[in-house]
Amino acid sequence: MSFDLTDLRLFMNVVESGSITKGAERSHLALASASARIRNMEDMLEVALLSRGRRGVEPTQAGRALAHHGRIVLDQWERMLGDLGEYAKGLKGHIRLLCNTASLTEFLPDLLTAYLADHPNVSIDVHERLSSEIVQDVVDGKADVGVMAHATDVGELTTFPFRKxxxxxxxxxxxxxxxxxxxxxxxxxxxxxxxxxxxxxxxxxxxxxxxxxxxxxxxxxxxxxxxxxxxxxxxxxxxxxxxxxxxxxxxxxxxxxxxxxxxxWSTRDLMLCVRSLSELPVHVRELVEMLRS
The missing domain is CATH 3.40.190.10 (Periplasmic binding protein-like II)
Incomplete structure (x- = not known):
């Protein structure tokens, strides 16, 4: 069995977008190349990873298992790059940030601008979600940081006050x-x-x-x-x-x-949420610390 991080990232992008086409775009791959890589993974594992339908694709039971382990592997890879980034130039960091509409329009633009100016090798994907969806995606490892309403049940996630x-x-x-x-x-x-x-x-x-x-x-x-x-x-x-x-x-x-x-409900306390601050890559921890301050 042999596939690389490019294959794994592609598979995760396909699962998260529900589409091989969109997954290929996110991975900066041609559709034909992306399809061939997915088929190669299935051939090597000898199991179907995706269920293909008219509305896109969904992971099979084996695909969900791979997605679970894939998030762990890619998170560990990001952490390694972040830690080494203190000593080596040119390494790229990536942050997946979910937030509600108001935090995106009212509070985050200036903060993210300042962070990105200080971290030229880091990119941030920002998406709007409902607070309940944000919590679930952070729990599932689909996002690194969430900004959501305080009243939301966050389970075992770590939270910090953000804004009112x-x-x-x-x-x-x-x-x-x-x-x-x-x-x-x-x-x-x-x-x-x-x-x-x-x-x-x-x-x-x-x-x-x-x-x-x-x-x-x-x-x-x-x-x-x-x-x-x-x-x-x-x-x-x-x-x-x-x-x-x-x-x-x-x-x-x-x-x-x-x-x-x-x-x-017209007055809401906004909170930051992460799975575990100490386990995040350095560049993600620095974003959280900046938002907290």
């Missing part, structure tokens, strides 16, 4: 709710919303709270980015729920009003 986040209602200046000092989310659900795109974890989070009230959010338009949402709100298209920091940025150039939400 507050959601507010943004309205046009002349809206009937604009003069209110505070209100409950349930009072807003009769109005039209300007929302984020369907794949936004924040929008999914808000929709889940609406569903608990037996209601749905009625969208006039869905966009990417709070500045474009704020512009639509200013023009009277609808109201929006957004972090207070994003609303403050919008108010610098837009005539909108903000109203405090009284719901308990």
């Amino acid at each position: 986040l507050t959601f507010v209602l943004a309205t046009p200046a002349g809206h009937s709710l604009a003069s209110r000092r505070s209100l409950a989310f349930s009072e807003v659900l009769d109005y039209d919303f300007v929302g984020l795109a369907e794949d936004s974890p924040l929008q999914r989070y808000l929709e889940a709270h609406a569903a608990r009230l037996g209601r749905e959010m009625n969208y006039r338009v869905r966009l990417r980015g709070f500045l474009t949402v704020g512009k639509m709100v200013e023009n009277g298209v609808g109201v929006a729920i957004m972090p207070d920091t994003a609303a403050q940025r919008c108010q610098e150039t837009m005539n909108i009003r903000t109203v405090r939400l009284t719901d308990s």
Whole structure:
């Protein structure tokens, strides 16, 4: 039996993306080469690793076992490179970071910019997820670091405080709710919303709270980015729920009003989570320490 780290990384990328095509792209390989490598692994192991269907691929039971051990091997490899990186130049480090929408838009850009400036040989993959999904992916080894809401059950993960986040209602200046000092989310659900795109974890989070009230959010338009949402709100298209920091940025150039939400979930403590800080590669530990500070 013989396959290398390139094969293993390819297999992990295929499993995580659910597609040989996307796995090949992530691995910077041609599709034909990637397919041949996967077949070669299956031939050497004498077992099918992937179940192929119309919607992509899924790991077989043997494939899941390989993925489990593959994450351990690649994590150990990253740790070795990180430790040696203190003594040798040119070694590359890679970090997989998952976060919710608000932490990505409000807090992480400046911090990650500063970190990457100090670590020119490190790259970071950042993806938005719901807090529950973030925890599971960190537990499963699919991510190195997560930023999620404090109320999430993290099991045996190690956590550190990160930031505090507050959601507010943004309205046009002349809206009937604009003069209110505070209100409950349930009072807003009769109005039209300007929302984020369907794949936004924040929008999914808000929709889940609406569903608990037996209601749905009625969208006039869905966009990417709070500045474009704020512009639509200013023009009277609808109201929006957004972090207070994003609303403050919008108010610098837009005539909108903000109203405090009284719901308990409208204020959230954000946390960092990792499997074990001491077992992370040096470059990942340095990112966590920077975010903590």
